[in-house]
Amino acid sequence: MPSLTFDRAFLTNLLSTLTDRGRDLLRGLTQSAAPRIADGELAELGQTLLSRRGEATGVALAQALLAGYEVATPEQRLAFLEALAEMFGPESEAIERAIETIRADGMTPAAVSALHDAAEPRRQELIRRLNLAPGGTAALVRMREELLGHVSEHPLLRAVDNDFVHLFVSWFNRGFLVLQRIDWTTPANILEKIIRYEAVHAIQNWDDLRSRLAPPDRRCYGFFHPRLVDEPLIFVEVALTKEIPAAIAPLLDPDRVPIDPQQATTAVFYSISNTQRGLNGISFGNFLIKQVVEDLKRELPNLTTFVTLSPVPGFAAWLARQRADEASPVLDPADKDVLSVLDQPGWTDDPATVDKIKPIMLAAAAFYFLEAKDKRGRVADPVARFHLGNGARLEKLDYLGDTSGKGLKQSYGLMVNYCYDLDDIESNHEAFVEKGIIAASTAVRKALRTRVAGAA
Amino acid sequence: MPSLTFDRAFLTNLLSTLTDRGRDLLRGLTQSAAPRIADGELAELGQTLLSRRGEATGVALAQALLAGYEVATPEQRLAFLEALAEMFGPESEAIERAIETIRADGMTPAAVSALHDAAEPRRQELIRRLNLAPGGTAALVRMREELLGHVSEHPLLRAVDNDFVHLFVSWFNRGFLVLQRIDWTTPANILEKIIRYEAVHAIQNWDDLRSRLAPPDRRCYGFFHPRLVDEPLIFVEVALTKEIPAAIAPLLDPDRVPIDPQQATTAVFYSISNTQRGLNGISFGNFLIKQVVEDLKRELPNLTTFVTLSPVPGFAAWLARQRADEASPVLDPADKDVLSVLDQPGWTDDPATVDKIKPIMLAAAAFYFLEAKDKRGRVADPVARFHLGNGARLEKLDYLGDTSGKGLKQSYGLMVNYCYDLDDIESNHEAFVEKGIIAASTAVRKALRTRVAGAA
Amino acid sequence: MPSLTFDRAFLTNLLSTLTDRGRDLLRGLTQSAAPRIADGELAELGQTLLSRRGEATGVALAQALLAGYEVATPEQRLAFLEALAEMFGPESEAIERAIETIRADGMTPAAVSALHDAAEPRRQELIRRLNLAPGGTAALVRMREELLGHVSEHPLLRAVDNDFVHLFVSWFNRGFLVLQRIDWTTPANILEKIIRYEAVHAIQNWDDLRSRLAPPDRRCYGFFHPRLVDEPLIFVEVALTKEIPAAIAPLLDPDRVPIDPQQATTAVFYSISNTQRGLNGISFGNFLIKQVVEDLKRELPNLTTFVTLSPVPGFAAWLARQRADEASPVLDPADKDVLSVLDQPGWTDDPATVDKIKPIMLAAAAFYFLEAKDKRGRVADPVARFHLGNGARLEKLDYLGDTSGKGLKQSYGLMVNYCYDLDDIESNHEAFVEKGIIAASTAVRKALRTRVAGAA
């Protein structure tokens, strides 16, 4: 079969013949051969799609455009995304006219509505129409993933991204998400995605996965969306324990002996992973954790404590800056001297060193969480921002909680527990969002105060 | 338990304590007692909901507002809808500012985006947030149903309705709809809705329903939406036959002998019903019929003909006007004379009369379908508009196809068959939508020509 | 299509061509035409089936025999059942040989095994092979239902029935039964069977059914079997209440206000119905009630009391005999005098009469339950035998608990509550089964003692 050009003839033919059965044809073409599309074809298809009123033709055209995008070269794809920015923006003349009308007649509902319509970038409607194609939602999520890779070099694409976000927020609203438990009876095609997407503590292989899903004291839950049926959008891994853990290694030990879940008092959220880069910025984690807490409470009434065991991704870099900062508010020269051993590999092997560093690091960590801000004035640590923003409380600092290479590198092994207490979650959340107040346990606050006192 | 005022104290309390568990509390209140809300409370809740940034509090507030709406008096509800029109429109000052910016700096992306945001009625965001409450989508569909009842007397509400439509089109887009077969193994809670919603040929009782669903030569399909799980949004009833039927009674006869579906050549869509008045104007029927045609073809390859057996709701009224119109292009005085018997009950009982009327009525019907227009210049018959707009072809006129009281009243018993031919459906649709060309069989066209010739 | 004789030619043809696709052919023949079989054909098919070693041919022959049975005349069917008794019994000669071997060599395992094989009626193997046909189990259950109708007039068939029971006990053992909740979301094809099979308090129509299944304080559960998927074998209807009920009418009142199931303390089993006459004597009720009690306790921990509200089907007849018995141990002449009003319709309308009869009837009822025996020396009341045999306790006598025509006729309105207390159920059951001890509440025992004292 000769390679195929996605040319005008094809397009014309498509328009004249595409019934729904055309899907199969179209799919066949794109799968079994090596079709090509001409430069500019995609944008042209987009224009045609926007100009048609008929729904059925619209679906066929949407399919054709998405199929064409799939087989396009990287350059053609980028060109199409740029066309979205440049050719599918708002309609200037219509805006002008609407403004004139308002100038003339005042802000009548009709005039404002016309203004609103005119100011809406035409690509929003285009994206909506593309979404009607079978598989359209998944294709658009992938398209945005690609778009995000170009934004920093092509700032014009930022506006396109805004429109994607606007629509995705609507299509992926909480009401559409379905919580499902993921365990060892879950279909393999979903489980292989858990292996692939786990972002916090990598899953080595199927045996490792099994040891996280199959034991009676382990749980995993994910949010699914009706249009992306085989894809968990986000998932959380949970360990049921008898106390708040202080380190990750014992939780992941494949040889540990499971406990009876009826005996557990504590649910530990030790890993939360988003899976779709194309859904960046559409947040699900907040809803996920709260619903899992509620479901677990129902299933296991003996559970009284819901905590995370979380990484501290920004700590090592921040501490390095403090050590280099003569005016550090948290480290004095003596501290810095002690901490200089951190630059030597293997410092964790010497118990005396480990003991000496501990109080200094914990005090610094308390400061990092309670006082440090990033350039935009926000709480410095991104994971802390997420959990505090959800209404959790900073509960405990876990010195050397993660001594893996990654753990030592990003936080000198520091981990923390955030506690989700349903009675306080709303007020914590409000206080944090509205006033920036950080909920923290007495122990954490004391680590800060002690240190400041000691430094005095 | 004393009746409860949905007052500020309650609201305050709500805001400070509402976790997700609050749902249960809230549900309890609204179900088991007779809570009341104060005048203006709903709009105030709306303002609060829009002003909050926290997602979780937002869900609780959305629940509270919808629960309050549920228990409000009819007057309070209308007042809330009017508040949506008046208090939750676009922000005039922001529009002014955006226009100023454009005047000063030109149409930069940022300026146009700000303009677009400002011109969006604030109720759109409010409705989006209400949709996040559990059961929110269903509650909003009911709210719009109520809204539609007020629009003609309160024209301001038209703008509110536009926003509902804008959002519903997005939430109920084709991609979210799930086709499901409905048969005698379908859960009873869904079947009772089929009984309730059947709009074309009323279902008398469960035995009648059984006779439409259980026989091997009957099918029924509906579209379902993930957020309205027990509600078919639209459904179609299908009879499998050996020829194109000319009347409805034999299809519904409870004593008929079913045929083997493998022997059937024809699928007859004899009833299509939308179920949610609150989704008026969001069209699903087009997609439904086409997908059912495809599914049936796959299941029963022997099926070659897909037709409707449809009512002609506007025909009797139109014919009455023709009879009264001296300049009628379709009826001459002799015709009118013959037709005068139509005013007498029981005219269908006399075979001679029936025979005499037939050619005149069929010729008038051909004219009605092919030439008559409504005030807006559209094809006169609403059912014809639907099927022709879907790409169907007007296939056959069925004289006295429905001699029930309802049938005689709306169309003097006339029914028609529209034919769905997958090979022509796209081109018919395009021709109809873009140029107003009506696809009709030779037989129907001939009925028109013959008559015109005869009249000459 | 000419009517078809199920003759030898057909049979021969069948044997030579029947692959699994033959099923369709066969099904077609038996459904769409009016095939006949010759006298003796069924028994002959049975012989052939037993003589074949091939599994696949066996399935086809089993299908043919069952299909033939389906279309046979009543006389042919009876003749086949009699053939089962006479021609498919044990093999006498083989028994003789086996006995000879034992006489010669003693009871070696091989000899005893040969004896066992020889003594097994050949119809057992025949029934096992019939069971391999698609739909075989259902067909055999129907066959036994028919068989039971003939047993009293054809005592030879008793042996055939024994073999059916032997096999059914194995195929329908508890391990295969699946408990499923039946509610208003259950498929209609199953619900219509609930209407049809309800044996205790007839269900009038779908509205009545709905009022028993849909309210939040109602439950229904049934046992299903993997080979009879659409048929509940037995089901129980449950009302959730705040106290032990004393009458059936309030439970079935369509206008009653449901209670919140979380508020209920008591689960009332007010109707238990077996559905398959062909499974008579294979008992499921015991397991059903106990599993439902366990499931309800898990779902609603607030439930503390599990009782029935049961009819007393043998009471009226027994009381009539006591009234006629001069030596009645429970009624003295004065009692009989009072009770004479029972013969007059409408006695329940006069409050004074009702009051006067009450103590006499309750004392008689206590005697009936605690002392009366049937001819085989068993507890007289069949429903009592069932529940006491299950380990329940006779809890309360409900005077005029069922004033429907049926209730008055069978028990002068008397109902009773049996209590299922999981802590006592095993010991009650053992005591009843092994020693005939009846578990009864103090109140019931007192009704007996009081009366005896009063009579002295």
Next chain:
Amino acid sequence: MPSLTFDRAFLTNLLSTLTDRGRDLLRGLTQSAAPRIADGELAELGQTLLSRRGEATGVALAQALLAGYEVATPEQRLAFLEALAEMFGPESEAIERAIETIRADGMTPAAVSALHDAAEPRRQELIRRLNLAPGGTAALVRMREELLGHVSEHPLLRAVDNDFVHLFVSWFNRGFLVLQRIDWTTPANILEKIIRYEAVHAIQNWDDLRSRLAPPDRRCYGFFHPRLVDEPLIFVEVALTKEIPAAIAPLLDPDRVPIDPQQATTAVFYSISNTQRGLNGISFGNFLIKQVVEDLKRELPNLTTFVTLSPVPGFAAWLARQRADEASPVLDPADKDVLSVLDQPGWTDDPATVDKIKPIMLAAAAFYFLEAKDKRGRVADPVARFHLGNGARLEKLDYLGDTSGKGLKQSYGLMVNYCYDLDDIESNHEAFVEKGIIAASTAVRKALRTRVAGAA
């Protein structure tokens, strides 16, 4: 918690208190501690279980016995199995009495029935009652697996095994088996069993499994049983191809390019594995293949050829015997000379050698399949017996079809294709089972004839 003796006190307690809730207790004991049972306890439990009439107590006792068996030592288990043989056989005295009755009164139905009952080993009823425990069926299948390991050294156990087989044939009859497709969306807990149980061409790991299940031109089907829900009893792996394959390696090649299943003409059954050693001798394969053929034909009407690609496990040993046999009917001295190279590893690497051996080996193979018999006079090859017994036809000999180590060892690389042709399957099966006639293609027969001619 101290280790626990499963002693009389426990047993007594069990009997007096075991309600269904006792299950949990019991399960808890056996899982979380290290309970022990006394010698002889199991047999005693068995006696008690048989002596009880109560169903509920029976279930509890059955659970106790199976739980006790689970924790027993290997010696105790064997002792229990031997007790089944010795203490739970038929009742000699009852047999004597029954024989006496027959001698006296002749073979009345009652007498024969009593004889049958007496001759039935009591362990049959014991096993039936054990089957009522939750998980009983699975436990009994494991028990028989263990039993099979002892039979050769303890011939008395053969009788126990016969009873297991008798009951398993009934419980695992075709009617209860459910065919399910196994693919990459199947739950992982089932897939890991596919990996473990694959007996023909070992599955290396999850990637290998994926390459057999996920591609569009691969299928896998298994039979499941309602009481062993997570266990496929048998499964078959299928490749869809465009021709009958001659070697296994290309089918399993992970890098092969899948074909469109709509293009396939041939379904190749390349692996069939039984999974439960405890179900040895209960045959499912026959039904499985035929049902899969039917299902595939329905799904993919373009499939016209259904063949296996099968190993020849007995060929190498048989050929070795022929080479050593001076009177071999199939190898003459020259042949033997050529074949002597087979003893040298790597003979397949030399094309000339490979060519020279081919005609000799194929002729020998034709003889092996068509003429060779085992000691019991059956077709020599066990795989051939299975497929020919199912009605398949020996279609093609595949020289060097499997050059893996295992393939070379068991058959010098020879594989064969058996063809399942639905039109001939019944008659082939009958001819083979009743008369020993082997269905073989002309090509295979010709390989035999040619050689014989050549040898002459």
